[in-house]
Amino acid sequence: MALMTDLRPTMAEVHEARERLRGVAVRTPLLQLHESETIWIKPEVLQPVGSFKMRGIYNAVAALDPTERAKGVSTVSSGNTAQALAWSARRFGVPARAIMPHSAPRSKIEATEAYGGVADLRTMEETFSYLRNGGYHDFEDAFIHPVANRDVVAGHGSIGLEIHEDMPDVDTVFVPIGGGGLISGIANALKALQPSVRIVGVQPSGCTPVIAGLAAGESVDVKVQTICDGVAVSFMFPEMFPLLRDLVDDIVTVDDEQVIAAIRRLALRNKIVAEGAGALAVAAALQAHEHGTAMNKTVAIISGGSINAETLAHILASA
Numbered sequence: 467m468a469l470m471t472d473l474r475p476t477m478a479e480v481h482e483a484r485e486r487l488r489g490v491a492v493r494t495p496l497l498q499l500h501e502s503e504t505i506w507i508k509p510e511v512l513q514p515v516g517s518f519k520m521r522g523i524y525n526a527v528a529a530l531d532p533t534e535r536a537k538g539v540s541t542v543s544s545g546n547t548a549q550a551l552a553w554s555a556r557r558f559g560v561p562a563r564a565i566m567p568h569s570a571p572r573s574k575i576e577a578t579e580a581y582g583g584v585a586d587l588r589t590m591e592e593t594f595s596y597l598r599n600g601g602y603h604d605f606e607d608a609f610i611h612p613v614a615n616r617d618v619v620a621g622h623g624s625i626g627l628e629i630h631e632d633m634p635d636v637d638t639v640f641v642p643i644g645g646g647g648l649i650s651g652i653a654n655a656l657k658a659l660q661p662s663v664r665i666v667g668v669q670p671s672g673c674t675p676v677i678a679g680l681a682a683g684e685s686v687d688v689k690v691q692t693i694c695d696g697v698a699v700s701f702m703f704p705e706m707f708p709l710l711r712d713l714v715d716d717i718v719t720v721d722d723e724q725v726i727a728a729i730r731r732l733a734l735r736n737k738i739v740a741e742g743a744g745a746l747a748v749a750a751a752l753q754a755h756e757h758g759t760a761m762n763k764t765v766a767i768i769s770g771g772s773i774n775a776e777t778l779a780h781i782l783a784s785a
Contacts, residue, residue, distance in 0.1 A: 552583025622651025
């Protein structure tokens with residue numbers, strides 16, 4: 467249980483992470499969603515690797531003891547963490563290896579390799595068994611857990627600091643949930659600065675492991691059927707349970723059709739490319755607005771933009 471509580475960084479650690487990221491991460495702006503008076507978007511697609519992942523992963527790599535880091539770094543990922551690790555490792559001049567499922571989008575595999583990383587392709591079951599069974603403890607290189615890592619959570623907390631600076635009176639922040647590192651980092655930092663803010667997680671209706679896990683009080687397996695590959699995890703990491711339970715006010719779901727509509731709207735109106743997982747929060751914010759439950763100042767995190775060109779072209783052409 468001590469391991470679980472140790473995952474929540476102090477605000478001092480969040481600020482230390484921000485300093486490590488200065489000049490590395492892009493300070494993404496809050497932009498008003500086109501034709502919306504209440505919804506603002508924070509486009510983490512503007513980061514060097516196209517997703518928020520580089521904030522936490524770079525911070526974790528930078529925080530390693532240099533001797534340990536020199537052995538090389540590794541992770542398990544469906545794509546965005548792999549890219550972030552390869553990009554970060556290249557800046558430190560060390561090898562990077564990412565265990566990835568064969569089913570990962572080809573664009574994410576190729577991007578990981580282009581950044582200098584090794585894409586170690588396995589079956590989906592074998593890929594995530596390393597996280598579930600702790601097999602990574604046997605790795606000779608320095609393993610960076612994609613979610614359950616204190617430095618990763620602290621790095622994502624830098625997003626919360628930026629939101630508070632740009633909109634200190636924000637009412638609600640919608641955040642996509644895969645493993646839970648992003649929402650935990652944002653909520654941990656933002657609630658320390660503004661306790662009244664409402665943090666709402668978003669999962670696709672075809673993949674709800676955190677909703678199921680929180681309801682059961684433990685990690686349970688769920689079926690995965692969604693276009694949002696970036697959050698397509700069939701289970702909740704047990705280590706994240708305390709953070710998700712204590713920091714997240716609500717979790718909602720959206721259908722893939724709503725996600726596709728959000729991808730199309732972002733591309734055609736705000737000129738921002740988002741992948742399925744990246745558009746989850748926007749889809750949920752729009753749903754809340756339609757149902758009359760949106761607050762006056764709502765922020766939606768666009769977490770990533772690594773979408774296959776063919777997929778994006780099909781979505782835009784089917785408008």
